[in-house]
Amino acid sequence: MKATAxxxxxxxxxxxxxxIGKHGMVTTDQISKRFFATATSKRAAHRRLEILEDLRLVxxxxxxxxxxxxxxxxxxxxxxVGEIAQRPARLVEGEVRHAVALVDLVEKLAAAxxxxxxxxxxxxxxxxxxxxxxxxxxxxxxxxxxxxLTLADGRVVAIELDLTPKRSxxxxxxxxxxxxxxxxxxxxxVVPGALPRVTKLVNDxxxxxxxxxxxxxxxxxxxxxxx
Numbered sequence: 001m002k003a004t005a006x007x008x009x010x011x012x013x014x015x016x017x018x019x020i021g022k023h024g025m026v027t028t029d030q031i032s033k034r035f036f037a038t039a040t041s042k043r044a045a046h047r048r049l050e051i052l053e054d055l056r057l058v059x060x061x062x063x064x065x066x067x068x069x070x071x072x073x074x075x076x077x078x079x080x081v082g083e084i085a086q087r088p089a090r091l092v093e094g095e096v097r098h099a100v101a102l103v104d105l106v107e108k109l110a111a112a113x114x115x116x117x118x119x120x121x122x123x124x125x126x127x128x129x130x131x132x133x134x135x136x137x138x139x140x141x142x143x144x145x146x147x148x149l150t151l152a153d154g155r156v157v158a159i160e161l162d163l164t165p166k167r168s169x170x171x172x173x174x175x176x177x178x179x180x181x182x183x184x185x186x187x188x189x190v191v192p193g194a195l196p197r198v199t200k201l202v203n204d205x206x207x208x209x210x211x212x213x214x215x216x217x218x219x220x221x222x223x224x225x226x227x
Contacts, residue, residue: 007051009081016048017057017082021074022120024089025099028070034107057081059088065096067219086122102161104219105189106147109159115152124148143177145186155184161216162190162198171201178211189216 016035020026032045049072052058057078061071074088102121110118119127124144145158158178162171171194178186190198192215199213 007055009055013048013052013057014082017052017074017078018084019082020058020072021079021082021084021086021088022123023099023103024086024120024122025071025073025091025096026103027068027100028072030100030103030107031072052078059091061091063091063093063096065093065100068096068100071096071100085126089122098161098163101163101216101218102146105161105216106149106159109147109149109187113149113151117150119148119150121146143174143181145183148183156182157185157187158183160186160188162188162194163216163218165191165194168197168201171198172205175201175205175207175211179207184210186211188213190214191216191218 012035016031019034020031028045028049029042031049032041036042036044036048049058049060053060055077056075059073059075061073063069063071071091073091074082074084076088079086079088106118106120110116121144128144143158146161147159149157149159151157158181160174160178162174188198188202188211190213195213195215202208202211202213
């Protein structure tokens with residue numbers, strides 16, 4: 001595809017746009033780690049994103065989150081070039097921290113789980129919307145996880161990430177909703193302070209055979225991105 005201002009849209013650009021779109025909101029650091037694995041990756045990522053922004057294929061938005069002073073999202077044109085089924089994500093300040101942490105988590109899990117296939121929450125919601133439209137999924141049942149890994153042996157693992165402590169009844173509601181789903185496993189990440197309580201709820205409800213509660217640690221040592 002020939003772009004404006006003499007810029008050529010490359011296969012890697014399409015991959016970048018598709019990857020951003022499937023996650024919704026990402027940081028420049030995350031893009032550079034995923035697509036520009038060299039010593040100058042951050043600068044290269046910034047330069048390429050500036051071109052994609054000039055071509056109106058991505059938005060770069062300022063945020064108040066220290067780990068992500070800039071958030072990158074695809075535009076509708078970017079989604080079209082990336083050939084993804086998801087609509088561009090809206091910028092919601094209250095969701096930025098969770099979105100950034102979730103990208104780190106699911107990409108790390110996918111990379112560490114050989115032969116696995118990752119679906120993001122946005123992809124799952126799109127698929128379920130089509131299933132409901134076709135009459136193949138009952139509305140209002142179960143839970144849409146934050147991510148989903150299909151392992152090499154065919155087992156499907158739901159990924160749940162809770163960054164803020166909740167009331168026990170809220171955790172119980174999440175637990176009950178997963179019992180209505182058909183996941184083989186659930187990896188439930190919570191802040192360390194909530195780990196004993198959520199583990200007890202899982203055990204008390206006899207769900208430890210398929211729900212594994214894991215600690216999530218805030219990468220506070222991560223430096224803010226360059227402006």
